[in-house]
Amino acid sequence: MGSMKHTQLVVVGNGMVGHKFVEALVQQAAPEHLQITVFGEEPRPAYDRVALSSWFAGTTVEELTLPEPGYYERHGVTLFTDEKVDRIDRDTRRIHTTSGRTLAYDTLVLATGSFPFVPPVANGDAAGTFVYRTIDDLEAIAAWASRGGVRAGAVIGGGLLGLEAANALHTLGLDTHVVEFAERLMPVQVDEGGGRALRSRIERLGVSVHTARATSEVVLGPDRSVAGLRFADPAHGDLDVQLVLYSAGIRPRDELARSAGLAVGERGGVVVDDELRTNDPAIYAIGEVALLQGRIYGLVAPGYDMARTLAANLVGALDTEGTTDHRFTGAELSTKLKLLGIDVASFGDSFGKAPGARCLVWDDPVAAVYKKLVVDEATGAVTGGVLVGDASAYATLLSMSRGDLPTPDDPSPLLLPAGSSDSALGAVGVTALADTSTICSCNNVVKGQICSAVADGCHTMADLKATTTAGTGCGGCQPLMKDLLQHELTAAGLDVDTSLCTHFAHTRAELYSLVRFHGHRTFTAVLANHGHPGLTDGCDICKPTIGSILASLGEGYILDGEQSALQDTNDHFLANLQKDGTYSVVPRIPGGEITPNGLITIGEVARDYGLYTKITGGQRIDLFGARVEQLPEIWTRLVDAGFESGHAYGKALRTVKSCVGETWCRYGVQDSVAMAIAVELRYRGLRAPHKIKMAVSGCTRECAEAQSKDVGIIATERGWNLYVGGNGGLRPQHAVLFAEDLDDATLIRYIDRFLMFYIRTADRLERTASWLNKIEGGLDHVRSVVMNDSLGIADELETDMANHVASYECEWKATIESPERVSRFVSFVNAPDAADPHIVFVEERGQIRPARPEEKPPAEVPVLLGAGAGAMP
């Protein structure tokens, strides 16, 4: 490899695609093999050209800039800005720049992009005319627009870029006109109906639209600057504008390639093959300058694809002696955009040109929403479409057009307004979600895909996960998937399997009752009495579930005896496992109230152990990056300073957030901080089917956001209002008002009963929100149980809670007081002082963060010794 370090790679152009190319090389660790030099003619590094119009709304150049400061230097890439390459000498393989620099190359990549096409109009270069491509252009436009007398501007070109440019003028406060030569706006992407809806929406914003107009002349004022726009047909009259922006398409910047004698297309563009190679094997072209199979791709996504393809090939060629099997085979031109705040999407065979294509159209001129589905007459499958004004179904429809998702027998409901089924989503849970609602956001799986998979025979969670990939990322959507699975199976008349896992036929709620009734105290006893016959072992589902039930029923320290083997890693190490195998530490800060000395202690611990420190959403301080063997030392210091476990690792009460309340606040009517502390100390350590969050607000302004919590308490003039069942997360849900104007004692009694009833009856990993959505009888039932004791169990619920409160102890205090318990906290049993060498941090913004894979030394791959057999000790 050493001999390859001198391979010289020169990139001409530092636009979005040129930068993406460098980034792709860096990601594949190519700079070790290559000396990369980049030339950009603009005075600044690459920036996000697609978001240019946001500059007028206040986005800064720094925010638009793509590379982080120092990115190129850090990766050993040399970037020359404000320096244009003006000649390629292919015989000697050298480039020459306008600053007189000469550089040899082994491989040359042209990413010179395009320039705006200015249509031939008289006085087309008058002062006050601009193109819309670079930040320099924007600065010039803004300067001109701020001149006295500049009231109105026209954009020539009503395509995608033209509408972006119109957005810019509109943001600058000018009367804005869009002039388009074709019969409709965005003629390349949308059909006539779509163009009509788009026009209607744009006109409602106050932007004037003129279609089917050919511009003939820029009218000059006395100072020979823009004073108007004249059309070829005099019947149309002049437009009274003082600024003209050209956005009528792009042309490839191929002059450098042309002068070097490379092959170019008739209408411009450097000819490349599907490996992006020009007719000179040492020279490649990517992005808007590349002409592939007679086509220029003027969108950023295909440009990025080209950049990645070429980077993979160049790195592959270096690593494996010439294996270059990545090819750019033409891009997906389906697009979804937000232009002037309006959703526009087109996908697949959007114009219905294929034989047998039939169209289904929803055209609502009142709402200015237009949707067209192209359906194949023979198969009934969606093959393309156009969406204007509401593109919420884009992901689903695109999946259908690609054949990834089956088209329903009757596709017409797919065109109905978004939310027509979503709007029914009060408290009825997963059944009310639209088919297009995302269930798994990690893998972008929508409800419709999961329902189809169930219909195709996936009747278990394992099958569903394997078939749809939903639930295989962070796993947060699994309860939602399970609900959906059960609902679909019930609807299909199939037996619903509510078994907890393969070891128990019971639900969690049933097991809770059984454990409570029989007084079981161990997992072995529960399995022997209630598990499937003959089983001697549980699994990673039933073990923690039963561990949690035993803990809820007051079985004491969770890591002693057999209980130890039931806890998942968070509970086992009393800390939150992070993605790199380290843990985070959260001391309890009841109600979010902390003394300066407390803050200093936490700061000192974080500093001494080099922990990444972050304020959480629940008014806590989270310290990240602790290794297993550090946890007891860290907690010894925290416990000595008076802190206790924050239970951030448990399916338990997490936090009670509060506002400052009537003590300080001019508007507060009750002492919300004191109530929050009292509630937090009462329910701390309470194990539950899932985490529990609470908040207390001192007045109806609700600064503690109590209505998004499992239990929310809001002060009134006469006491407290109690809210339950709020939830953030994937499906945010407001808490519902449960009872009003309660005194302190009644408030606590109701919360005791509510929480214990939830712990008794909820399913595994079910938050209060979904529990309330699903429980038979709904909120009214829960209210009558809690407030009117309709089941006659109120005393039991209160007794169970009283037992919890009485038996609470800080798990960390109990741990560090026992040398035997502390001895478990080692990375290696045979090397207690060694740290895992695979845990590597890098510094970012003055703190540590886990190293990304490319930043780590390669892991040692263990050697296989052949299959082992279990041996009894």
Add this chain to the structure above:
Amino acid sequence: MSAVTEPLLDLTEPTIAAENRSVSVCAVDLLVPGRGVAALIDGQQVAVFLTEHHGLFAVGNHDPISDTNVLSRGITGSINGEPVVASPIYKQRFSLRTGICLDDPAYAVPVYRIETIDGMVHVHVVS
């Protein structure tokens, strides 16, 4: 989750090598039934488990799906009689007998021979 798919098992390697040796890692009494510990053996990380009913097992500590050394901290159990450990990161289950991932057989972890000699747990490695 990264999309690494190459299996870590190289089946062309000789299964028993001449320099094969066994290393004592800890007393068997130290192990908690149902839980694991990690051992560091010549730079290799090995997860050692004492299961409640299937005895001792040793597999690689490295979870190939999350690229972290955490398998020793997973919950053990059995799925249709197969002894398994569930990765604590994304919960995929690996057979303790074969090392193969039950949720995605494209992944596997190495398996080591393990035995108890005079009350000490010994792991067989190639070094």
